[in-house]
Amino acid sequence: MLRKTFTILLAAILCAGFSQAQFRTGADQTEKYLPYLKDKRIGMVVNPTSIIGNKASVDSLFSLGINIVKVFGPEHGFRGDVGAGVHVGDSKDPATGIDVVSLYGKNNKPTKEMLQDIDLMVFDIQDVGARYYTYLATMHRVMEACAENGKELLILDRPNPNGYFVDGPVLNMELKSGIGMHPVPVAHGMTVAEYAQMINGEGWLANGVKCKIKIISLAGYTHDMPYVLPVAPSPNLNSNTSILLYPSICLFEGTIISQGRGTQFPFTVLGNPDLKGKYTFSFTPESIKGMSETPLFQGQQCFGLDLRSVDLERLKAAKKINLSWLIEMYKNYPHKEKFFDFKQSKQIGNFDKLAGTKDLKEQIVAGFSESEIRATWEPKLSYFKKMRTKYLIYN
Numbered sequence: 556m557l558r559k560t561f562t563i564l565l566a567a568i569l570c571a572g573f574s575q576a577q578f579r580t581g582a583d584q585t586e587k588y589l590p591y592l593k594d595k596r597i598g599m600v601v602n603p604t605s606i607i608g609n610k611a612s613v614d615s616l617f618s619l620g621i622n623i624v625k626v627f628g629p630e631h632g633f634r635g636d637v638g639a640g641v642h643v644g645d646s647k648d649p650a651t652g653i654d655v656v657s658l659y660g661k662n663n664k665p666t667k668e669m670l671q672d673i674d675l676m677v678f679d680i681q682d683v684g685a686r687y688y689t690y691l692a693t694m695h696r697v698m699e700a701c702a703e704n705g706k707e708l709l710i711l712d713r714p715n716p717n718g719y720f721v722d723g724p725v726l727n728m729e730l731k732s733g734i735g736m737h738p739v740p741v742a743h744g745m746t747v748a749e750y751a752q753m754i755n756g757e758g759w760l761a762n763g764v765k766c767k768i769k770i771i772s773l774a775g776y777t778h779d780m781p782y783v784l785p786v787a788p789s790p791n792l793n794s795n796t797s798i799l800l801y802p803s804i805c806l807f808e809g810t811i812i813s814q815g816r817g818t819q820f821p822f823t824v825l826g827n828p829d830l831k832g833k834y835t836f837s838f839t840p841e842s843i844k845g846m847s848e849t850p851l852f853q854g855q856q857c858f859g860l861d862l863r864s865v866d867l868e869r870l871k872a873a874k875k876i877n878l879s880w881l882i883e884m885y886k887n888y889p890h891k892e893k894f895f896d897f898k899q900s901k902q903i904g905n906f907d908k909l910a911g912t913k914d915l916k917e918q919i920v921a922g923f924s925e926s927e928i929r930a931t932w933e934p935k936l937s938y939f940k941k942m943r944t945k946y947l948i949y950n
Contacts, residue, residue: 577775581711581748582607582679588709588771591675592621598665598673600627600658600697602690604681604713604786612679612711617651624672626655627665629680629693659689663733664696670704677709681788682747684717685802686726687734687909688788694747695736695754698766707767712748712948716798718778720744720874721943723802725935726911735911740936741876742802744778745943752946776949790846797822799867803877809906811893812884813857817841817850825884826859827852833887834858859884878925885919 581588585607599605599613607615617623626648646655656662656669670676678697680690701708723741737759743750748770755765787793792801797820804822807814815824817840824838831837837858840850860880870877888894895906895916907913918928 578780579774580713581771581773582612582713584771584774588711589619589621591709591769592616592677594622595674596622596624596672598625598627598670598676599623600629600676600678600680600693602629602680604784604788605679605711606786609785613648613653614650617653623651623653625669626653627658627669627697628655629658629690658693658696663693665700667704670700670706673706675707675709676701677711678747678751679711679713680747681713681784681786682715682750683788683792683798683801684715684742684744685805686723686737686739686741686743686911687805688801689733690747691750692733692736694751695759698751698754698768699760699764702760702764702766707769708751709769709771710748710751711771712746712773714773714776714780714782715744715746715778716782716784716795717742717802718744718746718780719871721940722875722936724910724912724915724932725939727913730908730911730913732905732908734908738935738939740932740939741806741911743939743943745946746773746776746948748772749946749948752948753943756946757942770948772948778947778949791816791821793819793821793846794823796863796865796867799870800862800865803880804862806881806906806909807884809909810881810884810895811888811890812859813840813851815840816847817843817853819843820863821847823863824859824861825880826857827884827888828855828857829889830858830884830887831856832858834860836861878928882919882925891920 582605601613605612613623613626647653648655658664676697678694682688682690698708720742721740721744725740726735726738728738737754745753751768754760755768760766783795784798788798792798801822804814804825807825812825812827815821815838818824818838826838837856839856840847840853842848842850842853885894906916910916914931915928918931
């Protein structure tokens with residue numbers, strides 16, 4: 556159902572005047588890499604976004620006789636049926652019989668033993684362009700493991716749906732975590748292949764090792780190109796609106812405010828039971844298998860903002876993450892001391908780690924305006940923008 560929804564949205568964009576005649580993902584350009592895979596033992600880092608045409612890339616390549624000996628699955632699992640933050644175990648894929656190794660459980664990085672029977676690793680996962688999306692951390696660890704064990708990594712590049720802008724505070728490395736491993740802003744404006752080149756070029760892998768990478772670049776792509784993902788990148792990013800709002804909305808995971816997990820429209824609404832009387836819009840989170848089984852404020856009516864009608868073209872034209880919602884919700888929330896208490900809210904992230912700085916929380920509490928907050932992101936943000944240009948494939 557999600558794939559059908561995304562396909563309909565993509566068709567709408569095409570009808571609006573964007574021609575995809577020359578556009579192809581890295582994975583779709585099989586003529587460029589099938590000969591390279593032949594006669595090699597292949598490991599694949601993939602999830603449901605890893606498709607060739609409309610079929611899973613593992614299934615497609617397996618049916619073509621490629622010797623896939625192992626699949627590595629990130630957060631949400633190889634087939635994408637596990638909720639956010641839930642550890643995933645190793646298994647055997649029932650469709651192909653291939654061993655599936657979880658990189659979001661006991662191990663988050665391939666071990667030497669896991670890579671022994673692999674000649675070439677393939678990374679084919681859709682990112683959404685936000686620093687706190689965990690697939691960047693997965694790619695970093697895979698690159699590091701490949702470099703340490705003399706394995707090459709083939710990256711099948713995919714578009715960044717938020718690739719049209721670069722914005723946000725640059726991560727203070729004292730706050731490094733799985734939701735922020737590199738000194739980059741919230742929205743980095745790069746594809747996964749460009750980002751991989753930056754990881755190598757800036758020496759961010761352990762002990763400065765370099766991963767040997769081969770890239771199958773996108774055809775007919777620019778960073779400003781409108782692109783609706785054909786498959787939901789994770790269970791709770793299930794609409795184009797949620798993906799475009801994500802760089803701004805995910806910060807709320809470090810607060811007492813629900814982002815709509817436990818509804819069919821997560822990351823497009825914001826609310827809390829204590830905001831009754833401040834807002835008329837409401838929603839009630841419930842347990843949804845495979846999406847949010849124990850959502851914040853389950854069974855409680857939350858009052859707040861409905862962002863499903865936000866003008867996405869205006870949002871994109873601004874080329875900024877939206878701080879006004881965060882400032883507004885903090886001002887309206889009656890129990891200020893609880894707003895940033897992520898332990899009490901039992902959400903996924905510590906706000907400082909999500910923001911990449913301790914300053915943003917303090918600035919919101921102190922009543923800084925958005926322009927005053929933005930001024931403190933310099934000169935680091937401008938430095939990143941300049942550094943980033945060295946690694947861009949699509950200018």
